[in-house]
Amino acid sequence: MAESGILLVDKPAGITSHDVVARARRARGTRKVGHAGTLDPMATGLLIVGVEAATRLLTFIVGLDKTYRATIRLGQTTTTDDADGDVDVTASAEAVADVTEERIRDGVAALTGAISQVPSAVSAIKVDGRRAYDRVRAGEEVELKARDVVVSRFEVSAVRHGDGVVDVDVEVDCSSGTYIRALARDLGAALGVGGHLTMLRRTRIGSFDVAGAPGADELEDAELVTPADAARRVLGDLDVTSDIARDLRHGKRVEAPDSFDGPRAAIDPDGALIGVVERRGGAMKSVMNMPEPQPGTAR
Known part of the structure; x- marks a missing residue:
């Protein structure tokens, strides 16, 4: 399975955002690729591309300034x-x-x-x-x-x-x-x-910059932003215990910290992204879950 994460791509002029996605699919060996925020063919610059499970984060990225x-x-x-x-x-x-x-x-x-x-x-x-x-x-x-x-x-x-x-x-x-x-x-x-x-x-x-981003033909070996790091930058993080991480992954509501307000990236003790959580009164619940990372994969 291809590695999950976020690619920051410097799109050249003359191709569509969908063309960049097609190149990313070939380069990363997976069909599960999407992008956040279309650029016209004439335009150049930063295109954020999600690979594998990290495509679930794109909905939180597309609305950034x-x-x-x-x-x-x-x-x-x-x-x-x-x-x-x-x-x-x-x-x-x-x-x-x-x-x-x-x-x-x-x-x-x-x-x-x-x-x-x-x-x-x-x-x-x-x-x-x-x-x-x-x-x-x-x-x-x-x-x-x-x-x-x-x-x-x-x-x-x-x-x-x-x-x-x-x-x-x-x-x-x-x-x-x-x-x-x-x-x-x-x-x-x-x-x-x-x-x-x-x-x-x-x-x-948002906080993602085009500086240093690879071009559309340099995606095979391009470094991915891990799902956890990307979610932290977009939503802010919320560290949870192993027991809470397990309950969130199983769809359970758990007690929310008093300081928690708005959507947050829930991070387990190993640094893996559990998903995106929101408050439900005094509790919190995952509104988007990530698959549990396999041993040796990026978190």
């Missing part, structure tokens, strides 16, 4: 709100010339904080059971509902004026579910010239 580096091109819109689409509207040279750095920073400030955002129509969101991008490619009109997201940092690092366009390098810290393509689109719309992404790189998910 994220950091991106991006380049927004002002002066053009595209059919996909990024460089993979066709340019469909080009602003006049006069309008682009009026886009000052001060106006850009004001526009960025207006898109910072708790905002309501309409995702890009060419997205993986399901509409009546089908992906929005499949409906768009089939020629259907797709209108997605606005969603509340939090952009805690939207920082301009450089502004470059080119031939009829302005390229803006930014860094964004945001809640899960935020579309950076939509930020580019909305910034361009607010400035009256249109906008789209020409570069997107995810550098962080």
Whole structure:
């Protein structure tokens, strides 16, 4: 059986997140592989991949906040709100010339904080059971509902004026579910010239960083984050005795420590992840169990 754990992968441009999963399956010799948080084909950067039983942790990882580096091109819109689409509207040279750095920073400030955002129509969101991008490619009109997201940092690092366009390098810290393509689109719309992404790189998910992560072709010997270490970083840990570990694994409720609140990673005396526990009044119960580790396997 393949080793269980979390792979931190630096996805290259030009392939899908599903392509990375397929490569991980071949590299690790198992079909039981999944990922948390899709990256568009154009995008690069951190993709978190679960292997074997550690795929059970992905549901707790996908909702973590994220950091991106991006380049927004002002002066053009595209059919996909990024460089993979066709340019469909080009602003006049006069309008682009009026886009000052001060106006850009004001526009960025207006898109910072708790905002309501309409995702890009060419997205993986399901509409009546089908992906929005499949409906768009089939020629259907797709209108997605606005969603509340939090952009805690939207920082301009450089502004470059080119031939009829302005390229803006930014860094964004945001809640899960935020579309950076939509930020580019909305910034361009607010400035009256249109906008789209020409570069997107995810550098962080929660406490996991892309620094040092292997590429998609380097997964066979890549080091796994153990389930216990991954769960600790995502949820915080709760050390339990062998007797409590046994009861939790058998689905029993046990007395909860007074200090315990919210989901936690329950860790047995050998350092193995038992599962994720939650309070039930004065007791606690496992809401996600991991299989008991075999001798000699990572914990």
